[in-house]
Amino acid sequence: MMINVGIGFSSQRDPRRAAGEIIQQAKAKIGERKINLAFLFGTIEFSHLGINQIVSELLGEEINIIGCSSAAVISNEGILRNGLGIMLLSLPEDIHIHTAYVKEIGIKSTLQAGEELAQNLLYQKEGMRRNLGLIFCDGLIQDEANFISGLQERLGLSFPLVGGWASDNLSFLKTFLYFKQITFNNAACGVIFGGRLNFGLGIKHGWKPLGKPRYVTRSFRNIIYEIDNLPAVQIYQDYLASHITQLKKDLRRISVLYPIGIYLPGEDEYLLRNLISIEENGALVLQGNIPQGSQIRLMIGTKESALEATKVAVEEAKKGLSNQTANFALIFTSVSRYIFLGRYAVQELEIIKKSLGKDTPLLGIYTYGEAAPLKAIGYHGKAYFHNQTITILVLRGMD
Amino acid sequence: MLNVPTLINLFGLGSLILIASLATLLILKIEQIKQLRNTIEKLKKSLDEMDEQAKLIIRTDMELNKLQEELDKKITGLYALQRLSQAISTSLDEEQIFNLLTTSHLEDLGFEKTLGFLWKENKFLPCINIGYLKEEVENITSLINLNKDFYRELINHKKTISSLSLQKDTILKNKLENTFAVVSFVISPILPKEGNQGILFVGTTTPDTLITEGDEELITILANQISQALENARLFEQTWRAQQSLEKKVEERTHALTQAMEDLKKISKRKTDFVSSVSHELRTPLTSIKGYASILLTGKLGSLPVEAKERIEKINRHSDELIYFINDLLDISRIESGRITLKQEVVDLKELVNKVVDLLSAQLKDKQLELKIDILEEAKNVFVDPNQIERVFINLIGNAIKFTPSGGKITIQAHKLDEMTQVDVMDTGCGIPEEAQELIFEEFYRVDNPINQELKGSGLGLTLVKGIIEAHKGKIWVKSKLGKGSIFSFTLPLVKVE
Numbered sequence: 001m002m003i004n005v006g007i008g009f010s011s012q013r014d015p016r017r018a019a020g021e022i023i024q025q026a027k028a029k030i031g032e033r034k035i036n037l038a039f040l041f042g043t044i045e046f047s048h049l050g051i052n053q054i055v056s057e058l059l060g061e062e063i064n065i066i067g068c069s070s071a072a073v074i075s076n077e078g079i080l081r082n083g084l085g086i087m088l089l090s091l092p093e094d095i096h097i098h099t100a101y102v103k104e105i106g107i108k109s110t111l112q113a114g115e116e117l118a119q120n121l122l123y124q125k126e127g128m129r130r131n132l133g134l135i136f137c138d139g140l141i142q143d144e145a146n147f148i149s150g151l152q153e154r155l156g157l158s159f160p161l162v163g164g165w166a167s168d169n170l171s172f173l174k175t176f177l178y179f180k181q182i183t184f185n186n187a188a189c190g191v192i193f194g195g196r197l198n199f200g201l202g203i204k205h206g207w208k209p210l211g212k213p214r215y216v217t218r219s220f221r222n223i224i225y226e227i228d229n230l231p232a233v234q235i236y237q238d239y240l241a242s243h244i245t246q247l248k249k250d251l252r253r254i255s256v257l258y259p260i261g262i263y264l265p266g267e268d269e270y271l272l273r274n275l276i277s278i279e280e281n282g283a284l285v286l287q288g289n290i291p292q293g294s295q296i297r298l299m300i301g302t303k304e305s306a307l308e309a310t311k312v313a314v315e316e317a318k319k320g321l322s323n324q325t326a327n328f329a330l331i332f333t334s335v336s337r338y339i340f341l342g343r344y345a346v347q348e349l350e351i352i353k354k355s356l357g358k359d360t361p362l363l364g365i366y367t368y369g370e371a372a373p374l375k376a377i378g379y380h381g382k383a384y385f386h387n388q389t390i391t392i393l394v395l396r397g398m399d
Numbered sequence: 400m401l402n403v404p405t406l407i408n409l410f411g412l413g414s415l416i417l418i419a420s421l422a423t424l425l426i427l428k429i430e431q432i433k434q435l436r437n438t439i440e441k442l443k444k445s446l447d448e449m450d451e452q453a454k455l456i457i458r459t460d461m462e463l464n465k466l467q468e469e470l471d472k473k474i475t476g477l478y479a480l481q482r483l484s485q486a487i488s489t490s491l492d493e494e495q496i497f498n499l500l501t502t503s504h505l506e507d508l509g510f511e512k513t514l515g516f517l518w519k520e521n522k523f524l525p526c527i528n529i530g531y532l533k534e535e536v537e538n539i540t541s542l543i544n545l546n547k548d549f550y551r552e553l554i555n556h557k558k559t560i561s562s563l564s565l566q567k568d569t570i571l572k573n574k575l576e577n578t579f580a581v582v583s584f585v586i587s588p589i590l591p592k593e594g595n596q597g598i599l600f601v602g603t604t605t606p607d608t609l610i611t612e613g614d615e616e617l618i619t620i621l622a623n624q625i626s627q628a629l630e631n632a633r634l635f636e637q638t639w640r641a642q643q644s645l646e647k648k649v650e651e652r653t654h655a656l657t658q659a660m661e662d663l664k665k666i667s668k669r670k671t672d673f674v675s676s677v678s679h680e681l682r683t684p685l686t687s688i689k690g691y692a693s694i695l696l697t698g699k700l701g702s703l704p705v706e707a708k709e710r711i712e713k714i715n716r717h718s719d720e721l722i723y724f725i726n727d728l729l730d731i732s733r734i735e736s737g738r739i740t741l742k743q744e745v746v747d748l749k750e751l752v753n754k755v756v757d758l759l760s761a762q763l764k765d766k767q768l769e770l771k772i773d774i775l776e777e778a779k780n781v782f783v784d785p786n787q788i789e790r791v792f793i794n795l796i797g798n799a800i801k802f803t804p805s806g807g808k809i810t811i812q813a814h815k816l817d818e819m820t821q822v823d824v825m826d827t828g829c830g831i832p833e834e835a836q837e838l839i840f841e842e843f844y845r846v847d848n849p850i851n852q853e854l855k856g857s858g859l860g861l862t863l864v865k866g867i868i869e870a871h872k873g874k875i876w877v878k879s880k881l882g883k884g885s886i887f888s889f890t891l892p893l894v895k896v897e
Contacts, residue, residue, distance in 0.1 A: 011502075081502075081506055082502060169604075169605065170605060171604070171605065210453045210456065210457065211449070211450045211453035211454070211457075212446055212447070212449075212450040212453075238454065239453065239454050239457045239458075240454075240457060240458060240461060241454070241458060250461075253461075253464065253465070253468075254461075257460070257461065257464055258457060258461075298453070298457070300456070300457065300460060342468070342471050343471060343474075343475055
């Protein structure tokens with residue numbers, strides 16, 4: 001049965017007006033049907049104001065709302081740099097969902113936090129057939145790998161898990177999660193889908209390896225201390241012929257243009273890691289874990305290769321539905337792609353719209369990281385934390 | 400000594416061959432390893448070379464990306480500026496000019512906050528706000544007014560400042576960044592040639608945003624565009640005001656003229672009423688005078704001496720003239736006051752003219768004038784009051800006879816003109832001077848010529864004619880040349896002949 005979907009977008013500055021507008025638009029499309037779930041995404045100025053509380057009041061307090069803040073909201077109508085977007089789902093009876101959250105991640109171990117979220121998602125739903133898990137997480141928490149491991153510990157190592165790490169206005173100061181009426185940081189929330197539904201997932205970045213392979217000889221979580229027994233920063237110093245101070249100045253540009261790629265045997269693409277900062281001792285702080293012993297390369301991309309990757313990703317996602325039309329699509333695309341593509345970011349959206357059909361409702365966010373399973377058989381469908389990718393998830397209720 | 404036979408003895412021939420083969424193999428392997436090492440060395444060298452190339456590629460790529468970023472930023476900014484300039488330059492309203500600047504323009508220019516202030520009544524007043532809450536605007540406005548001299552200085556020196564240009568003046572830079580709560584900014588003066596000057600501020604809170612000279616230029620251009628638009632708006636306002644005042648004056652004058660016209664009408668009516676009542680009052684005693692004079696002339700009251708009879712005859716004749724005159728006056732006042740009732744019917748113009756000509760035939764003969772009547776069939780049926788139109792012809796033909804010297808010619812023509820019949824009464828008389836042609840239809844006006852001096856006339860005939868024609872919704876006009884003659888033309892309603 002088909003999932004009925006209503007979407008609404010607004011660029012109104014006044015939060016109450018914006019909320020009213022998106023709900024009105026989304027409800028006009030969904031009609032009087034029962035609403036089971038709402039995805040809500042907003043740019044940072046709305047998040048400060050607890051936008052989900054306003055939406056919740058207008059929508060009816062019992063409705064499940066999950067979502068997060070984003071640098072911009074991706075919608076059928078374009079990329080809203082100041083805006084609010086909602087997707088209302090009315091599910092057929094043979095599709096079930098369950099939502100949950102975990103808060104105060106910082107004071108727990110990330111593994112524990114992941115486990116707790118999984119446990120909450122499964123609470124009283126252990127017997128439910130589950131097909132897909134979708135999570136949103138504070139974009140500034142560290143040690144994402146353990147958080148994902150914790151989730152998979154409980155949900156199953158091969159359980160398909162897709163996630164987006166919330167972003168802010170590129171200031172990396174505070175990101176927000178929405179769960180029903182609660183707006184919080186340092187937290188994660190998610191939803192589990194079960195029942196008669198199909199989904200397709202495409203995840204790609206388009207960056208290519210360049211130069212000699214190197215090995216991480218000393219690292220801990222998301223920090224590389226040494227590469228080939230030399231201070232990690234030397235890799236960038238060598239390639240860019242820049243002093244560490246200049247590297248720090250150009251950090252944002254370097255991070256986006258030349259991320260570190262981790263070689264994954266069997267995978268088409270390397271797993272990317274953006275650079276967050278350079279420590280005084282020459283250690284590189286990355287957005288995501290990097291295991292000691294990893295074979296790494298410096299990566300390079302162009303706007304063309306990035307957009308080509310978008311094409312491949314959306315086609316891959318469609319394959320999951322055996323090329324049947326999606327009921328809706330969610331897009332998690334990295335903030336670094338947004339910075340990198342600049343005014344070409346709209347083209348990425350156009351590629352997706354063209355491929356999925358312009359009437360397929362879609363909603364998306366710019367993320368500080370994406371979670372998705374690796375494809376090669378050796379990884380048994382285990383989810384990994386990615387950077388700089390476009391992740392496209394399409395869903396459809398079974399006929 | 401170990402020689403071959405000794406070795407053969409020692410190991411046996413087979414073993415010796417085996418050893419030799421192994422040794423050969425070993426030598427070969429060593430050779431292969433050497434070659435492989437060489438290959439590896441070469442590969443390693445290539446790899447190192449490739450790595451060096453990779454470095455070159457990355458460095459070039461980095462440079463290109465930096466250039467592209469700056470270029471992209473400029474292009475986007477210029478696009479926004481162009482769209483904005485187009486909109487602003489067509490706006491002629493001060494408030495609208497500022498409202499045209501939107502968040503999207505601002506973001507394309509690379510900023511997300513803007514404030515504009517105009518210097519009015521000795522203080523800076525906000526005229527545009529994007530990105531600030533109301534209270535924040537109030538705060539910033541009061542901070543700006545506290546330091547108004549600094550901002551007035553910017554205006555006076557026509558100077559754009561920014562986080563870039565103030566890099567060395569950290570104190571001022573930080574102060575401005577704090578005032579506007581941003582991390583980077585550009586402030587440019589708004590300088591219309593006349594009218595309120597001001598400042599335009601744009602800023603961003605996004606960290607690591609580097610203001611470039613390009614940004615400064617773009618914002619300066621934007622501020623100039625706004626200045627120009629404000630100037631245009633002011634000029635338009637001025638022109639508009641001037642036009643408004645002109646329109647008001649015209650209205651006032653029109654009103655005054657209408658009033659004067661009304662007054663004139665009132666006076667004219669009073670005059671008509673006066674003439675009418677005076678004429679009535681005159682006619683009664685005049686009838687008695689004429690009655691008694693007639694009786695006296697019959698001799699029923701006894702025969703009169705010749706001198707007395709002559710005088711009485713004069714009284715009688717002058718009384719007749721006076722009665723005609725009074726009747727004309729009464730008719731004119733009736734026509735002017737609209738009290739006349741036309742008894743309109745279908746009239747054959749030919750017959751009517753012939754009748755009038757019969758009446759005047761004696762005079763025509765006396766002066767030996769040639770008369771030609773040419774009334775076209777299509778024009779002969781008119782819808783008129785026959786008595787009144789008769790008077791028109793009597794007057795006009797009478798005048799023609801009066802002013803045409805003996806042996807002259809009078810022509811009466813009629814033809815169709817649109818829905819009317821146009822009648823022309825032409826003579827070969829003395830003509831009317833040009834300056835008098837407009838005046839002859841006015842009451843009591845008489846052209847100054849020898850004939851008029853000799854022959855009496857009331858000066859009411861043409862006034863009456865005009866009144867009658869206009870009462871028939873017709874028009875009357877004259878064309879004349881001194882010494883050549885005159886043409887009096889008038890129109891009458893034509894009856895459509897099925």
